[in-house]
Amino acid sequence: MTATTLSVRLLDNYVAGQWTPASGTDELDVTNPATGEVLARVPMSASSDVDAAVAAARAALPEWRKVSVIARARKLFELREGLEARKEELARSVTTEMGKTIVDARAEVARMIEMVEAATAVPTTMQGRIIEDVSTNVDAETVRQPVGVCAAIVPFNFPAMVPYWFLPFAIACGNTFVLKPSEQVPLTQQIAFDVLDGLDLPPGVVNLVNGGREVVESILDHPGIDAISFVGSAPVARIVYERAAKAGKRVQALGGAKNHMVVMPDAVLDKTVDGLIASGFGAAGQRCMAGSVVVTVGDAHDKLMPALREATEQLRVGDGLQDGIDVGPVVSSAARDRIREWIDRGVSEGATLAVDGREPEGELPGDGSYVAPTILDDVKPEMAVAQEEIFGPVLSVINVATLDEAIEVINSSRFGNGVSIFTESGASVRRFRHEVEVGMVGVNIGVAAPVAFFPFSGWKDSFLGDLHAHGPDAVEFYTRKKTVTSRWFSSGQGSGAYFVEK
Numbered sequence: 001m002t003a004t005t006l007s008v009r010l011l012d013n014y015v016a017g018q019w020t021p022a023s024g025t026d027e028l029d030v031t032n033p034a035t036g037e038v039l040a041r042v043p044m045s046a047s048s049d050v051d052a053a054v055a056a057a058r059a060a061l062p063e064w065r066k067v068s069v070i071a072r073a074r075k076l077f078e079l080r081e082g083l084e085a086r087k088e089e090l091a092r093s094v095t096t097e098m099g100k101t102i103v104d105a106r107a108e109v110a111r112m113i114e115m116v117e118a119a120t121a122v123p124t125t126m127q128g129r130i131i132e133d134v135s136t137n138v139d140a141e142t143v144r145q146p147v148g149v150c151a152a153i154v155p156f157n158f159p160a161m162v163p164y165w166f167l168p169f170a171i172a173c174g175n176t177f178v179l180k181p182s183e184q185v186p187l188t189q190q191i192a193f194d195v196l197d198g199l200d201l202p203p204g205v206v207n208l209v210n211g212g213r214e215v216v217e218s219i220l221d222h223p224g225i226d227a228i229s230f231v232g233s234a235p236v237a238r239i240v241y242e243r244a245a246k247a248g249k250r251v252q253a254l255g256g257a258k259n260h261m262v263v264m265p266d267a268v269l270d271k272t273v274d275g276l277i278a279s280g281f282g283a284a285g286q287r288c289m290a291g292s293v294v295v296t297v298g299d300a301h302d303k304l305m306p307a308l309r310e311a312t313e314q315l316r317v318g319d320g321l322q323d324g325i326d327v328g329p330v331v332s333s334a335a336r337d338r339i340r341e342w343i344d345r346g347v348s349e350g351a352t353l354a355v356d357g358r359e360p361e362g363e364l365p366g367d368g369s370y371v372a373p374t375i376l377d378d379v380k381p382e383m384a385v386a387q388e389e390i391f392g393p394v395l396s397v398i399n400v401a402t403l404d405e406a407i408e409v410i411n412s413s414r415f416g417n418g419v420s421i422f423t424e425s426g427a428s429v430r431r432f433r434h435e436v437e438v439g440m441v442g443v444n445i446g447v448a449a450p451v452a453f454f455p456f457s458g459w460k461d462s463f464l465g466d467l468h469a470h471g472p473d474a475v476e477f478y479t480r481k482k483t484v485t486s487r488w489f490s491s492g493q494g495s496g497a498y499f500v501e502k
């Protein structure tokens with residue numbers, strides 16, 4: 001513990017409608033990756049803290065599911081207004097703890113709020129279906145009911161938005177909720193839970209438990225939790241998926257990615273460069289939808305590279321809160337060191353270092369975690385830098401002769417999150433979208449992350465489960481169907497309590 005850390009606040013959990021100290025004894029520093037400043041300390045909660053949150057969520061369930069679906073939707077309108085009123089504070093918190101630029105953080109918070117807006121449609125989206133006379137006088141109907149206590153375990157790269165892929169949809173459907181934020185970026189959800197605290201929800205509807213692996217394992221094994229959503233790296237996604245499924249829970253686990261961007265010879269050059277730069281280097285490459293491999297087809301390579309190199313070298317690296325910064329720091333010094341090692345590895349595998357960002361130039365805060373945008377050219381599909389997720393501002397460029405070869409490179413990846421194609425040819429696009437084994441496709445768009453009203457539909461090792469996050473899948477995930485087949489024997493003329501006998 002350093003002298004600075006003694007004076008910073010220790011974060012609380014939020015359980016049963018109260019800010020509550022964690023009972024775990026370990027704590028970690030939360031640092032601003034732009035400066036190295038310690039912002040707060042986060043408790044590593046114990047399994048007893050998870051027990052308390054789950055007990056509160058279970059206790060709140062009967063009352064919350066009886067609140068009318070319209071009243072639940074109205075709470076989401078209030079939540080939307082509460083977040084909107086504090087959106088700049090939320091965005092500054094995202095930048096301060098995670099590092100992405102303030103412009104990018106504002107966009108993240110806007111998408112967070114959009115999730116709440118999508119969830120307000122619950123009186124329509126949660127409707128069941130009915131048909132009369134499946135047999136004479138016999139009706140069949142399916143209603144949707146909440147699943148129960150739902151939990152979400154989330155990564156560091158979207159401290160505001162990713163928790164909202166789940167929380168608004170879960171509570172809209174009448175579930176109660178436990179959130180475990182990333183221990184690297186727990187501050188933004190302190191603000192969001194302060195907004196939730198002001199909504200006068202029944203205590204226990206939403207709960208926040210800070211911590212790391214021990215909290216996750218308690219959630220996975222907890223008999224009081226019915227459904228789990230996970231977003232994070234592929235190895236942990238697999239652990240979560242297998243362990244939660246073994247415990248009989250409903251589970252969706254969104255994992256890592258290696259996203260390709262195909263550039264055809266007829267692509268509009270300047271727009272393509274803009275798209276590649278935004279995709280590869282936005283959020284310093286720390287997006288699960290970041291493009292990390294550029295696949296140039298035919299002479300697209302030689303047309304593209306000078307412009308791509310020049311635009312990359314012009315990007316300004318620095319503290320994301322400052323004006324004019326294009327690329328902020330990566331999340332931690334450990335991440336910075338790991339990314340530099342990946343660049344070294346690419347070079348040792350035979351790639352050409354077209355732009356070297358290992359030692360960023362210019363005035364940067366001494367304790368910040370900076371890696372400047374980097375381009376590895378002449379990469380071959382079998383190299384590790386072409387196959388594994390680097391999760392930093394590094395673009396690998398592979399040149400192939402045909403669209404067929406480009407599709408083969410993409411389909412041989414074990415991941416299948418996002419992909420983009422840059423071309424003016426409708427026929428190439430038609431082939432591409434039909435044949436790529438990837439769940440989210442961009443056409444002349446670098447980061448094809450779906451809006452809240454569509455599912456976030458990764459494939460292969462990027463997603464384990466069947467129901468995706470947000471969009472129509474959210475209501476499917478957060479409800480269970482009950483089917484009632486019914487027959488009535490009386491005539492319906494006055495036998496019920498609502499009729500006065502004459």
Ligand code: NAD
Nearest residue numbers: 154155156181182212213216232233236254255256257288
């Ligand atoms: P991570 O897997 O290290 O952590 C994610 C969560 O799991 C955190 O809350 C963490 O506390 C917990 N965790 C970490 N190790 C654990 C373990 N051994 N056992 C149990 N729990 C553990 O991921 P990260 O570094 O925070 O986030 C970056 C990763 O998330 C990248 O791989 C990125 O592609 C992925 N991601 C995927 C999507 C998607 O939609 N597919 C979205 C965002 C991020």
